[in-house]
Amino acid sequence: MDTRRSLRILATTLGTAGLLISGCSSGSSTNASTSTPPASSAPAVPAGLKPYYAQQLKWRDCGVEGFQCTTMKAPLDYKKPDSGEIKLAVARKKATGPGKRIGSLLVNPGGPGGSAIEYLQSYAAIGYPAQVRARYDMVAIDPRGVARSEPVVCLTGPQMDTYTQVDQTPDDAAEVTELGGAYTKFANGCEQRSGEILPHVSTVETARDMDMLRALLGDERLHYVGASYGTFLGATYAGLFPARVGRLVLDGAMDPSLDAVELNRDQTAGFETAFQAFAADCVKKADCPLGTTSTADAATRLKRLFADLDARPIATGESRRLTESLGTTGVIAAMYDESAWPQLREALTSAQKGDGSGLLALSDSYYERRPNGTYANLMFANAAVNCLDQPPAFADAKAVTGAVPSFEKASPVFGKAFAWAALNCAHWPVPPTGTPHRIEAKGAAPIVVVGTTRDPATPYKWAQSLAGQLSSGTLLTYRGDGHTAYGRGSDCIDSAINTYLLEGTPPAEDKKCS
Structure with a gap:
């Protein structure tokens, strides 16, 4: 596997707001019906949206072999559809045959902020079965x-470089003030550069855009594969339009019923679980940079490295030095996929010798920093969507200070950094429009929810919870490491999902794969 490509894809599946920083067994089936609701149960299109649902998509060659592109218009504000519009980019690769065409399969890699079109062109349209x-x-x-699709922009490349280096484990009042100032500058930059769109990038609005696209593609129901945050988007769609649900795969599921503090703390524990798996593998190797004795010793050594970077950032071979925040982000990036563990071991070994280039490269892949010093808008959109979808995790620095012990209990290695990272939405210029809520999607066709037992970014219990909330949810479990499961090497997982997508038959309830 190309680790850098894998990290680039997986970096788009960030999950929640805080991070700026083949055998199988199955249980009994309790939800094996493949029936779908009658079309007459689908809600009518509101009058104000009919012009949008009636538009004609004009497809053109994308410049990438086999792909077509178009632009879809949607109301900027669904509550006031006559007050302005937004243009959304769409791409497709038509069914290749043989076999009867089922319809369109919409894909989303997560984030929020991940480019679905890039994911389609670089992976899904060539890597799916x-x-x-x-x-x-x-x-x-x-x-x-x-x-x-009219990207949110917040900071310039140099400004973003400065932002990513700010200390996210403040040790005194001055550092707390500096971190708060960085969050304020980030938020103000978003408002100055993208103020018109900021109130209108919620997950609910994007789900409504998806329904419009479904109709314009000529599909009666939406068929969809969403990863990480893409599961929240897919579940939101199901809650809004249960009668229009086709075959939905929600891989690396989020739990919409949790508030921001719970989401961030659970994710903190998820990365601790992933680190423990990495450490257990590492200490078995003679050249492990974190020692060869125990996972506890490995954690101690990693924390010592972070502390050393906090006190004395190290050279990277370029103008940026490796700070504690960049080093932490580099380690986090490698937790998404076990295929990156060898790269992480090498990077940690180099860092211990005063060379931070390896961890910096991992951090840059996470932030989607380009070689020319510019950034994709992943982190800008990530904050914009998350801060709109839920009230802030913390109102101020005092609240974070009080929560740090619970975060450090969830992860002695990453807890403090994750707690302070969750303060970002407190500085956001637009009030939230969403709240935590259960999604049941009563009347929807069977929906497959996939969870990985040692997933760092979307802990397994979130998949269990979402599958339990959805009235037609079926849980498919991958016992293993890494973020998400489909297309990552398990024949058991892939076979179950492929059968569902091709035949409409979900896996047996609580089917487990490894």
Whole structure:
């Protein structure tokens, strides 16, 4: 596997707001019905939206072999559809055959902020199983505010470089003030550069855009594969339009019922679980940079490295030095996929010798920093969507200080940094429009929810919770490491999902794969 490509793809599946920084067994089936609600139960299109649902998509060659692109218009504000519009980028690769075409399969890699079109062109339309690509038009829409769809912009490249180096484990009042100032400058930059769109990039609005695209593609129901945050987007769609749900795969699921503090703390524990798995693998190797004795010793050595970087950032071979915040982000990036563990071991070994280039490269992949010093808008959109979807985790620095012990209990290695990172939305210029809520989607066709037992970014219990909330949810479990499961090496997982996508038959309830 190309680790850098893998990290670039997985970096788009960030999950929640805080991070700026083949055998199988199955249980009994309790939800194996493949029936779908009658079309007459689908809600009518509101009058104010009919012009949008009636528009004609004009497809053109994307410049990438086999792909077509178009632009879809949507109301900027769904509550006031006559008050302005937004243009959204769409791409597709038509079904290759053989076999009868099922419809369109919309894909989303997560984030929020990940470019679905980039994911489609670099992976999904070439990496998804041939039998799936044969019978579906593979389709992606960059969500509003993301990549090609009127992207949110907040900081310049040099400003973003400065922002990513700010100490996220403040040790005194001055450092707390500096961190708060960095969050304020970030938020103000978003408002100055993208103020018109900031109130209108919520997950609910993007789900409504997806329904419009479904109709314009000529599909009666939405077929969809969403990863990480893409599961929240897919579940939101199901809650809004249960009668229009087709075959939905929600891989690396989020739990919409949790508030921001719970989400961030659970994710902190998820990265601790992933680190423990990495450390257990590392200490078995003679050249492990974190020692060869125990995972506890490995954690101590990593914390010591972070402390050393906090006191004395190290050289990287370029103008930026490796700070504690960049080093932490580099380690986090490698937790998304176990195929990156060898790269992380090498980077940690180099860092211990005073060379921070390896961890910096991992951090840059996470932030989607380009070689020329510019950044994709992943982190800008990530904050914009998350800060709109839920009230802030913390109102001020005092609240964070009080929560740090619970975060450090969740992860002695990452807890403090994750707690302070969750303060970012307290400085946001636009009030939130969403709140934590259960999603049941009563009347929807069977929905497959996938969870990985040692997933760092979307802990397994979130998948269990979402599958339990959805009235037609079926849980599919991958016992293993890494973020998300489909297409990552488990024949058991892939076979179950492929059968569902091609035949409409969900896996047996609580099916487990490894």
